[in-house]
Amino acid sequence: MKLTGIGASEGVAVGPAFVPATGRPEPERERITEGEVEPELQRFHAAVETVAGRLGQTAERLRASGSEDEADIFDAHVELVEDPELASGVEERVRDLQSPEAAVLAAGEEFAAEFAAMDDEYLAARADDVRDVTQQISAELMGRGTSDFEALQTPSVVLAKSLAPSETARIPKGRALGFVTAEGSRTSHVSIMARSMGIPAVVGVGPSLEEALDAKTVAIDGNEGLAVTDPDAQTLAEFERMSGELADERAALDEYRHVEARTSEGRRIEVAANLGSASEAEDALAWGAEGVGLFRTEFLFMERDMLPSEDEQYEAYSAVARAFGEKPVIVRTLDVGGDKDLPGVDQPHEENPFLGWRGIRMSLDTPDLFKPQLRAILRAAAHGNLKVMFPMVVDVEELKAAKALLEESRAELEAEGAETGEVETGVMIETPAAAVCADELAQESAFFSIGTNDLVQYTLAADRGNERLGRLQSADHPAVLALIRRICEAAGAAGIQVGVCGEAAGEPSMIPKLVGLGVTELSMGAPSIPRAKKIVSELR
Ligand code: PEP
Ligand code: MG
Numbered sequence: 001m002k003l004t005g006i007g008a009s010e011g012v013a014v015g016p017a018f019v020p021a022t023g024r025p026e027p028e029r030e031r032i033t034e035g036e037v038e039p040e041l042q043r044f045h046a047a048v049e050t051v052a053g054r055l056g057q058t059a060e061r062l063r064a065s066g067s068e069d070e071a072d073i074f075d076a077h078v079e080l081v082e083d084p085e086l087a088s089g090v091e092e093r094v095r096d097l098q099s100p101e102a103a104v105l106a107a108g109e110e111f112a113a114e115f116a117a118m119d120d121e122y123l124a125a126r127a128d129d130v131r132d133v134t135q136q137i138s139a140e141l142m143g144r145g146t147s148d149f150e151a152l153q154t155p156s157v158v159l160a161k162s163l164a165p166s167e168t169a170r171i172p173k174g175r176a177l178g179f180v181t182a183e184g185s186r187t188s189h190v191s192i193m194a195r196s197m198g199i200p201a202v203v204g205v206g207p208s209l210e211e212a213l214d215a216k217t218v219a220i221d222g223n224e225g226l227a228v229t230d231p232d233a234q235t236l237a238e239f240e241r242m243s244g245e246l247a248d249e250r251a252a253l254d255e256y257r258h259v260e261a262r263t264s265e266g267r268r269i270e271v272a273a274n275l276g277s278a279s280e281a282e283d284a285l286a287w288g289a290e291g292v293g294l295f296r297t298e299f300l301f302m303e304r305d306m307l308p309s310e311d312e313q314y315e316a317y318s319a320v321a322r323a324f325g326e327k328p329v330i331v332r333t334l335d336v337g338g339d340k341d342l343p344g345v346d347q348p349h350e351e352n353p354f355l356g357w358r359g360i361r362m363s364l365d366t367p368d369l370f371k372p373q374l375r376a377i378l379r380a381a382a383h384g385n386l387k388v389m390f391p392m393v394v395d396v397e398e399l400k401a402a403k404a405l406l407e408e409s410r411a412e413l414e415a416e417g418a419e420t421g422e423v424e425t426g427v428m429i430e431t432p433a434a435a436v437c438a439d440e441l442a443q444e445s446a447f448f449s450i451g452t453n454d455l456v457q458y459t460l461a462a463d464r465g466n467e468r469l470g471r472l473q474s475a476d477h478p479a480v481l482a483l484i485r486r487i488c489e490a491a492g493a494a495g496i497q498v499g500v501c502g503e504a505a506g507e508p509s510m511i512p513k514l515v516g517l518g519v520t521e522l523s524m525g526a527p528s529i530p531r532a533k534k535i536v537s538e539l540r
Helices: 032-064 069-081 083-096 100-116 121-140 189-197 206-212 232-254 278-287 298-302 310-323 360-365 367-383 395-418 432-438 438-442 452-461 478-494 513-518 526-537
Strands: 002-004 006-009 010-017 158-159 174-181 201-202 219-221 226-229 269-275 292-296 330-332 385-390 424-429 445-448 497-500 521-522
Touching: 002 206, 002 445, 006 189, 010 232, 032 069, 032 083, 032 100, 069 121, 069 445, 083 100, 100 201, 158 219, 158 232, 174 189, 174 219, 189 201, 189 269, 189 452, 189 526, 201 219, 201 432, 219 232, 232 526, 269 278, 269 526, 278 310, 292 298, 292 521, 310 330, 310 367, 310 385, 360 367, 360 395, 367 385, 385 395, 385 445, 395 424, 395 438, 424 432, 424 438, 432 452, 432 478, 438 445, 438 478, 438 521, 445 478, 452 478, 478 497, 478 513, 513 521, 513 526, 521 526
Parallel strands: 010 158, 158 174, 174 201, 269 292, 269 521, 292 330, 330 385, 385 424, 424 445, 445 497, 497 521
Antiparallel strands: 002 226, 006 201, 010 219, 219 226
C-alpha cells in the first residue's frame, strides 16, 4: 500500500519494517474470568523472564563494547523487572480479575509513585524507569514485543505514530534506514533528527499508518513524501534507480564540501552544522562544517535514563571543542519542554507545553540542573572555541539572569582553581518577543542565532508538529520574513553576527532570501552543507 505524507528528510531507502511499541501501551483487555487467573499468572511470569532476559543481553552487549555505565543502567532495569514487590502487586490484581497487561501498568504506576515521592533525587528519578519496564512487560504480554529500540538489530525503516526525541536518541547508530510517522511536520524533532542522520523521513501520513503496521518491507522516498509497504518488483526497481541518481547528485556536490562559501560580491557566509551529540562531530567536519551553529545539548540528556553529571557533560563538550579546534562551536543550554521530555526529571503536566515551562524558563528555575551545565561549558571552553547560547529567551531580563549564573559559575570554578576558557554569550531568537526586542537584546549579546522552527510556530500560531498546518510551517511567510529582517538590522546596527539554525537554513529556496536579509551564518543538518555552500557561491 502507498502512504503519502510530508517529505521531511530527503533520500530513498528500502528495508525491513520495524514497529516500536513505544509509549504507554493500551491494554487490549481490562478484565479476565475466574478460570483464566492461573494461566494468566503464568503468562505474566514468562513475560517477566523474557523482558529481563532481553535487558540482560543488552547490558552484556554494552559491557562488551566498553560502555560500562550504560550497562549498569540496564542491569538496574533487570532488577526492577524482577522486583518481588512489583510481582506481588500484579498477582493481587490478576486474582481480582484484572488482565495482566492492565495489572502490570497499574502496579507499575503505584510503584513509580512510591519512587517519585522519595527525597533522594536519584531514587525519585527511578520512577520513569519503573514506568518504562512495566510498559515493556505489558507490551510483551500483548505480543507486541519490546518497547525499546535496543531490539532494533537489523537496519530497518521505523514506522511509528510519532517518535519523541528521547526515543530517536536511543536508536543505535546505523540501525534506522528511515522514519515513517503518522504525526509530525518538517520541523518536528523527528524530521530534524532524520536530516542530521542523513536518512529519509516521511511524516504526517495520518491514520492510514495503522493499516501498514504489519508490513514486512518498506520503501521510502523522503523527497516526495511517499512510503510503499511490501513493494512489488517494479517499485523496487524504481527505488533502486532513484537511489543511484541521488548518490550521483550527492557525489556531484562533493567538490563544495570544503570550500569557503562567498556570494559573488564577496560576502562571506559561514556554513555550520547542527549537532545532537558529540559523536556527530567527525561526520559534520567531513561534510564540510565550518563550525557548530547549534549543539542541541538536551539530546545528550535524553539518550540515557540518568542525567549526565557535570564531568560527563564536560567530556562531551570538550570532545566537540577539540574536534573543531579554532572553529566556533555554539553550545545551546538545555532546551527541555515542548515536545522534549527529560528522562530523570519529573516535568509537570501542562495543557500547552510549547507555551509552557521550556528552555531558559526551566533552566533559570532549576539552578541545580543549569549550573552544572554552565560549569561544564566553561571548563570545556579551555579546549577550543566554545560559545554559549540561551534558548526561548523573551526579554533582556532573562538574558541578564542567565549571564549572571554563568558569571557565578565562573567565579566558583576560579575559586576552586579549575581551568576555564573564555566564552561569548549569545541568544537564540525564536520568539516574536525576542525578535521585537532584538535591538535591546543585541546590546547584551555577542551574537544572535535565529531559530526559525519556533519563530514560525509562535509567529503564525501554528504548532510545528501538527500535520494539518503545512502551509503555516514555513519561514517563507511575510510576517516571519519581516521579523528576520528586523533581527538582522538590529544585529547589523550592533555589529554582531546573526545566524540561522532553524531548518530554513538548509532549505534551498530559503537560503537566497536569508542571505539577502543579512544573515551571516547558516547552520543545518550536516548532510545539507555541500548543497548550501553551492547555493551561496552561485548567489549574486
Ligand atoms: C528552532 O526553534 O528553530 C531551533 C533551532 O530549536 P529547536 O528546533 O531545537 O527547538
Ligand atoms: Mg527552538
